[in-house]
Amino acid sequence: MQEPVSGDTNMASPPLKTSVVNPAANPRRMRRIIAEDPEWSLAIVPHLSELCLQHIVSNFEKNPVVDRLLPEHQRKVLDRISTGLPLTVTANLISDEGYWKRCCTERWAVCDVSRYGGSWKRMFFERHLESILKYFIPNTTDPNQVLEVIPLCKEYVRKLEIDQFLPPVKLDQNKEEDDMSDSGSDVGVDEFCMHHYDLGVLTAALSHLEELHLTYGVKDCGMNFEWSLFDFTYQDCCSLANAFKKCHALKVFKLCRSKVDDEKTRVLIRNLLDHPCLVELDLSHNLIRDRGARAIGKLINRSKLEILNLCNNRIRAPGAQAIAHALGKNSTLTSLNLRINCIEDEGGQAIGHALLTNATLTSIHLGGNELSEPTATLFSQVLAQNTALTSINLACNHIGLDGGKQLLEGMSDNKTVTEFDLRLAEVGQESEYLINQALKANQEIARLKTLYQPNSLEEKSPDLD
C-alpha cells in the first residue's frame, strides 16, 4: 500500500491528470484521509503555488529561479530539478548540497564525500574536471572543452587528481610501425612528439587549487603497451614547472610513476623554490638520482615543506648526504620517506647525524636501503637523544644481530618513538620482541598524553545540555 503512494508523491504531478482519467481507479482517491503522506491534502486541485513550482522545475533550464523563492519552495524545486541540467545553468546558481549529491551519486557509483571536505559540489566539479582532463587528447580534443569548464568550476576546485594523461594520437601509421618493429624505438616517433596537455592555463585560472596529483601515463593500455605512452617529456616538465608559478595556493604536489629523472627534477625544483605554501611533495616511483636529490635538498630549506616522499627512486649515498645536510639545518620537515632507494651506510649515517641536531622530523622511512650495522649504531644514538621522532622504519635492511642489540639499547632510553619497523632486518627475534615491548610502553604514554586533554573537556561538556 505504501510503496505506490510514495512513488506517486515523488512524481508530484498527478492529481489533475489522474482524476481526469479515472478517479476510482486509484485506490488512493477513494480515501478521504491518507495519514502516511505528509503532503496530502483533501483538496483535489493542487495549490497554485504547487503548480508554479511545477512549472519552474520543468522550465528550469530556460528560466532558473531559485533565490527569489521562499525557503520551503526552494527546497521543493531543488529536490525536483533534473540532474542532467547543463552546468552553465547550475554551476554558479545552485549551492544546495542535496542537488549535487544527487548529481554525484547518479554519475559515479562510489562517492566518498569525506575526501572532498564534505562538499558534494566540490566533489562533482573536481571529478568532472578530472574526467575531462583524463580523456583529453592533445591535438584532437578541442581545448575549449576545458576552457569552457574553467569559469564554472574555478570557485570549487581545490584538488586535482589526474592519474592518466593521454598522449597525442599518432593514428594508424604509428600502430603499423609498432606492429612491425616492437623493440626498435623510432627516433622519428619521438620527434613527432608526445607532449601532453599543458596545465598552465588551468592552474592559472583555478585560484583555489591546493592539491595536485599527477601521473603521466596511460591506464588500461592492455596489449597496446608502448613505452612512449608513458613518456614524461622535457617540454611537459617545463610547462608543468611554469604552471607552478601561477598557482600560489598549492599545498600538495604529487607526481608519481612518471619517469622523472634528474634533469626534470631540477627543472621542477627550480620553479618550486621559495613557493609560499607548498607543504607536501611526493615524487615517489620515479627515476631520481643523486643530482635530483641534491636539488630536493636545496628545496627543503627554501620552502615550507613538511612532508617529503621520495620512495622508490634511484638515490644513492651522495644524494642522501645532500638531503641529510639540508635536514640538519631544517625546522619544518616532519616526514621523510626514502623507501626503496639505495643510500647504503654512508647515506644512512649522514641522515643519522642530521637527526642528532634536527628537532622537528617525526617520521622517517628508510626501508629497503641496504643499510647495515654502522647506521644502526648511529640510530641507537639518535634514539637516545632525539625526542621529536615518533616513527622510524628500517625494514628490509641488513642491520644484523649486533645492530639490533644496539638499537635495543638506544630504544631503552627513548620515550617518544611509537613505531619502529624492523621487519626483515635480520635483527634477531629477541631484540625485535624487546623493542616491540618498549614501543608498546611508549604508545601507552602517548595515548595517555592525548587522552588527558580531551578527557578533561568531555567531563565538562555534559553540564551544558
Place this chain on the structure above:
Amino acid sequence: MSRAALGEAEPEGPRELRRPSLSSEEPEERIAARRLRIAARLEAKRREALGEDPDAKKAEAEELSRSHQQIEESRQRLAKLLNDGTQLVTNIQVAADARETQRRAEEDELKRQRLEKLENESKTNQDKFEEITSKWGSAKEKTIPQDLWDVLNLQQQQCALLIEEKNKLISELQQELKSKDDQYVKDLKKQSDDINLLVERMEEQIRNLMKTYRRELTQIEKAFELERRELLSSNKKKWEQAMQAHNAQELENLITRMQKVEEYEKQLNQLRVQDAEEYTTIKIQLENDVQILEQQLQQMKAIYQLNQEKLEYNFQVLKKRDEENTIIKSQQKRKLNRLHDVLNALRMKLAKQIKQFQEENQTLTADYKRIVEQYKDLQRTMRHFAVIDAQKFLELWLMNEEEAKGLVWKALEADRVIHTQQLGLPWVEPDSWFLDNVGPIVHRKAIRSASKLAQEVMALTESSQQEEEEEGVEGGRKEAAAEAGEEVKPPRHISVKSVKHILELLCDDSGFLIETKLLGLLQPLERHERSLMRLDAIFAALKIDNEDDVYTLVDFFLKFKAQQVVSSQSKEWAEEQGPEELAVDSADNDEGSAALKEEGTAHQSSATSPSSLLFHPDDILKALKAFVRDFQKPRDKRPQVKKVMEERDNSKDSEYWEALAYVIPEPKLKVWDALEVALEKYYSVLSQRAKLLTDLDGLQQQNTELHMLLHQYVTSKVTEELLIPPTHVIELTPP
C-alpha cells in the same frame, strides 16, 4: 551512565514521590530535573571538598572501575588485533620491498658482470679485429694468387669466427632478455598474487575486526548493563529503606503533633480568660480618662474664645495700621519721584560741568603747551646767551689777563732790572702757578675713563700692597704711590680699597659678560693686564663709561651689601666694626694727597660705611643684576645739557687776580722804596754835578775865547810894530 539509569528507574517508583525526569515530555519538568541534578552535583562537590563522604567516592570508583576495566581490556585486545592485522597486511609490502631491493642488488651485480663481460669481449674482439686488419697489409704484398687466396680464406674464416662470437653474445643477451621477460611475467604474477593476498588479508582483517569489535561492544554493553542493574537494585533497596524510615518518621510526627494541638488548645483557653479580665480593667480606666479629657476640652474651649476676641481686636488694629502704611507708601512714592527729578537735573548739571571743565582743561593744556614752548625758547636763548656770555667772559678774561700779565711782566722786568742793574743781585724768577694760567680757571676734575680709573686703582693698591710688604725699602716708591694717590680721588665715603675689592670680584665673577673670544686672547697675558682687560670688557658690557659710573657702581654694591648685612646682622656687631673701619680708612688716607686729607677729615666719620665688609662672591651676581636694573633708568634720563651748563666756580677768581696783583711781594716793594729814596738822593747829587759841569763848560769857553782874543792881539801886525810886544810882557800860560 548511572545518571541515565536513575532517570529511567525513577518513573517506576511510587507516583506521589516521583522526581522530575530528564526524559519527561514537559519542558518545566525537564528544567526542574536539570536543576535538581546541578544541585546534587554541587552538594557532592561540597561534600567531596569537605572530605565528608569518602566512602561514597570509593564505591563510585569501584563501580566505575568495572566498566572501565572492561573497556580497557577490550581496547587492549582490539589494539593488539589491529596491530597484528596491520602487520600482517604490511608484511606483504615489506616482503615485496625486500624482494625488490634484493632484485635490484642482483640486477646491479648482473649488470656489472654483463658490462665486464661485454668489455672483455669487445677487447678480445678488438684484438682479433686488429690482427685481421694487420693481415690485410701482408695480404696485399702477396703476388701469387694462390697465396692471396689462402690468406683471404684465412681472413674470411677469422671474420666468420668473430661474427660468430658476436652473434653468440647477442644470442646470449637475447636469451637473458627472454629470461628477464619470463621473470617479469613471473613477477607480475607474483605481484598480482601479492595483491590478491593483500586484498584477502585486508578483507580478513576487516571481518576479524568487525567481529571482535562487535563482540567487545556486546561485552562492554553487558558490563554496563550488569553494572546498571546492580546500581538499580541497590538504589531501589536504598529507596525502600528510606521510604520505610520516612513512614515511621511521619507517624511519629503525627502523634507528637496531636499532642501539641491539645496542649495549645489548653493554653488558648487560659489566654482567653486572662484577656477578658484585662479588657474590663482597661475599659474602666479608659472611661475615666475620657471624662478627664472632656473637662479639659471645656477649659480649652473657654481659652479659645478669649483668644478669639483678642485676635479680633488685634486684627482691627492691624487694619488701621495697614491703611496708614498705604498712605505713607504713596507719600514716599511721590517723594521718590521728586528725588528722581532732582537727580536727573543734577546729572544734567554734572554733564554740563564736565564738558565745561574739559573745555577749560583743553584751553589750559594748550596754554601749558605754549608756555612750555616759550620756556623752551627761553631756555634755548638762555643757553645761547650763556654760551655767548661764556665766550665774552673768556675773551674779557683773556684781555684782562693779557693786560695784567703785561703789567706783571713789566713789573717783573723792572724788578729784574732793579735786581740786576741796580742792586747787582741775581734775580730769581718768581715761580707761580697763576703765571702759566691762560683763560678762566676751571675746576676740571677731568672725567677720567672708567678703565683708566680701574687701572689706576689696581695699580695703586697693588703698589700699596707691595709697599706694605716691603716698607721703607724704597723711598722713591712712596712718592710714586703718593702720586698715584693724588690721581685717584674716590668720593668721600668710598675707599680705594673697597673699590679695588669690588672690581676684583667683578673681574673674577662676571666672566660671563666677556666674550669668549676675548677670553682666549687674554690667556697669554700677564695677570694684572688680563684683569684690566677683563674689567674693560665688563664695563663695556655694563655700559660704564666714566669714573662716576664706576663710583655709582661701587656705591650701589656697598649699599646692597649694607642692606643685606643690616637685615642679617645685629647692631652691636656693626658698632664694634665701626672704629676699626675708621682706622683703616685713615690709614688709607695717609697715603693720599693733602687735598684728600682736607676733604677726608670732613667725612671720615661717615666712612663707617660697610665698605670693607667683605663682599661675598656669591652675592655679586645678584647685586650686579639689581644694579643693571636700577642703573639703566637714571642714566638714560640724564640730560646732556647739564654738562654744558655746569656752574662755573668763581671762588678762585679773586684769588687769582689778587695773586696777579701781588706778584711783587711786600718786602721787595720796601726795597724798591728805599732804592727810590737813595736814587733820588743820588739824582740830586748828579744834577748838582751836572750844573757844575755846565758852569765849568761856560767858564772854559770864556777862557778859550779870551785866549783867542789875546792870541789875536799878539799876533796882530800892530804889535809887531810895537818895540816891546805885549807877549813878552805877559807870560802865557796855557790853561
